Amino acid sequence: MSNRSRILRLSRYKNAALRLKSLNFLKVFSDNLADATGVTASQVRKDFSIFSISGNRRGGYQIEELLTQLNRVLGKDKLQKFILVGVGNLGRALINYQGFAKSEIKIVAGFDTDPAKFNRKADTLILPMDELAGFIKTNEVELAILTVPEFNAQEAFDKLKAAGIKGILNFAPTRLKSDDKVIVHNLNLETEFENLIYFVNTKTLPSD
Amino acid sequence: MSNRSRILRLSRYKNAALRLKSLNFLKVFSDNLADATGVTASQVRKDFSIFSISGNRRGGYQIEELLTQLNRVLGKDKLQKFILVGVGNLGRALINYQGFAKSEIKIVAGFDTDPAKFNRKADTLILPMDELAGFIKTNEVELAILTVPEFNAQEAFDKLKAAGIKGILNFAPTRLKSDDKVIVHNLNLETEFENLIYFVNTKTLPSD
DNA sequence: GTAAATTTGTGAATAAAATCACATAATTTT
DNA sequence: AAAATTATGTGATTTTATTCACAAATTTAC
Numbered sequence: 363m364s365n366r367s368r369i370l371r372l373s374r375y376k377n378a379a380l381r382l383k384s385l386n387f388l389k390v391f392s393d394n395l396a397d398a399t400g401v402t403a404s405q406v407r408k409d410f411s412i413f414s415i416s417g418n419r420r421g422g423y424q425i426e427e428l429l430t431q432l433n434r435v436l437g438k439d440k441l442q443k444f445i446l447v448g449v450g451n452l453g454r455a456l457i458n459y460q461g462f463a464k465s466e467i468k469i470v471a472g473f474d475t476d477p478a479k480f481n482r483k484a485d486t487l488i489l490p491m492d493e494l495a496g497f498i499k500t501n502e503v504e505l506a507i508l509t510v511p512e513f514n515a516q517e518a519f520d521k522l523k524a525a526g527i528k529g530i531l532n533f534a535p536t537r538l539k540s541d542d543k544v545i546v547h548n549l550n551l552e553t554e555f556e557n558l559i560y561f562v563n564t565k566t567l568p569s570d
Numbered sequence: 571m572s573n574r575s576r577i578l579r580l581s582r583y584k585n586a587a588l589r590l591k592s593l594n595f596l597k598v599f600s601d602n603l604a605d606a607t608g609v610t611a612s613q614v615r616k617d618f619s620i621f622s623i624s625g626n627r628r629g630g631y632q633i634e635e636l637l638t639q640l641n642r643v644l645g646k647d648k649l650q651k652f653i654l655v656g657v658g659n660l661g662r663a664l665i666n667y668q669g670f671a672k673s674e675i676k677i678v679a680g681f682d683t684d685p686a687k688f689n690r691k692a693d694t695l696i697l698p699m700d701e702l703a704g705f706i707k708t709n710e711v712e713l714a715i716l717t718v719p720e721f722n723a724q725e726a727f728d729k730l731k732a733a734g735i736k737g738i739l740n741f742a743p744t745r746l747k748s749d750d751k752v753i754v755h756n757l758n759l760e761t762e763f764e765n766l767i768y769f770v771n772t773k774t775l776p777s778d
Numbered sequence: 779g780t781a782a783a784t785t786t787g788t789g790a791a792t793a794a795a796a797t798c799a800c801a802t803a804a805t806t807t808t
Numbered sequence: 809a810a811a812a813t814t815a816t817g818t819g820a821t822t823t824t825a826t827t828c829a830c831a832a833a834t835t836t837a838c
Contacts, residue, residue: 365824366776369768373761374745391785400747403785404827411787419786419833436764437771444763455663459759460719461743467763504770511668529770531762535669537582539608545776547766551667553581554739555652555675556644558755560577562712562737563645568574568753573795599815611815612797619817627803627816 369436371409374399376432383425391422438466443503444531447518448510449474449488452533456507457486469507471497495525504528512536519546577644579617582607584640591633599630646674651711652739655726656718657682657696660741664715665694677715679705703733712736720744727754 378398382390392406399406410416415431417423433439446453449472457469472488474480481488489497497503506527510518515534522530522544529545532538538546561568586606590598600614607614618624623639625631641647654661657680665677680696682688689696697705705711714735718726723742730738730752737753740746746754769776 366765366769368825369765370761373758373764377743377745377758377761393785399745402827404787404829405825407785407787408826417786418835420784420835421833422785435768437767438764442763442767451663451666455659456759458659460659461760462763465760467760467767505766529766531766535585537585537607540776545766545769547762547769547776549762550581550585551664552669552673552675553578553585554755554757555650555670555673556581556584556646557574557577558713558737558739558753559645559650559675560643561574561753561755568748568755576795601815610797612799612817613795615815615817616796625816626805628805628814629803630815 368409368412371399371401371405372413372432372435375406375409376429376436376438379423379425379428379432383429387425389422390425390428392417394422441466441468442505443468443470443501444505444507445470445494445498445503445527446472446507446509447474447491447494447522448508448514448534449476449479450509450511453507453509456509470501470503473497491521494521498525498527506530508532508534508538510534519544576617576620579607579609579613580621580640580643583614583617584637584644584646587631587633587636587640591637595633597630598633598636600625602630649674649676650713651676651678651709652713652715653678653702653706653711653735654680654715654717655682655699655702655730656716656722656742657684657687658717658719661715661717664717678709678711681705699729702729706733706735714738716740716742716746718742727752 375395378395379390382394392403395406396403413435415428415435417428444467446457446469453472457472462468469486472486473491473494474488475491477490479488480490504527506522506529508515508518508522508530512535515532515536515538519530519538527544530538530547532546532548533551535550535552537548540546583603586603587598590602600611603614604611621643623636623643625636652675654665654677661680665680670676677694680694681699681702682696683699685698687696688698712735714730714737716723716726716730716738720743723740723744723746727738727746735752738746738755740754740756741759743758743760745756748754
């Protein structure tokens, strides 16, 4: 078993554990993680149970050990290289985003069709689309971020797929479909905004 | 009943319907919407049923009428004004994001503590935090986007809450909690990346 | 060293969400 | 205008996810 929201929760537990670690905590209880992430304690324990993450009865979880186990499940025990296609406002923001600094996530290059954006001297190279397939092969990149306008999304997707990319985080406002070859995670900003608007307008509390 | 994923699906149906409308389609079937959004046809109909959105037996849904009903539910029948706090890379990208152009979402001002960022002449004003509360009152803004670094998130949240903001889309890597006064929708980019990494590493298809 | 206290881990129970399946309504065909 | 066809709409069923509740393990107190 392994659905999306369960994995999202594991990430949150990890973030909560990291925060506690930075405050010099050595151990943490399911109760603490539940408070920090807004779920129930038994949910935390059930999630751990499903991924064979274990602690000590009465002693809680050793934070260091817990983080190791969570990072193992989440694949964060090794560097994850991403390329980014579409160096517009959002693309550039993601390339410069500081939030990944401590994590094992790295955007290794950006690609665009606009020559004005190419840059072979920057910290993160910005290259023409022609070099996409070659770069992916040479650098053994499996993951991509798609931040192109709606109209170009399908074409860019096809190129990424042809070049052997295995996973795509799609910010373009077009829903792309996962298949055996490529896993797509669609993240539509307008949809997220609309969701908030709905809950504010109806004054119901979202139940996630 | 009204959980987050059901509302997210309604947004997707709406986007699919919009796309079909732009191709001059006049009607659409639950089957079409299902294909376009990656769910089952009965899911589409069940979602509609729950929000009393109805079509014509044998005739499907009139797109124009369907959009009206969806926009009513999603609160997109009127302009939704947002302010944005934290004009960094991501904040600026959202301010300049073109994807909202056709929608009823508008970012009316940005706020920051850094005087270098203030701009009273730009299309979207960038103002000092001191003016936050006043602006919110004068312009009757209920919604906010939070794109500050982790360390400043709680303080900014408190100010927004005190100023009467009703809903926050939080991009800061700190989980803020919803309550009766403010609904928070947390959107943690690192978590989204990790989620993709997990499914690529384990080669399982996400079941959302 | 025994008893009391506390927290995990997980089957069992409950709740929630998705799918099925079919009666009902509308349209098209003949 | 009757019969055949095609979609919706929704109770019933199934599946999935969450919570409950308690035995097992460990720690602390006496």
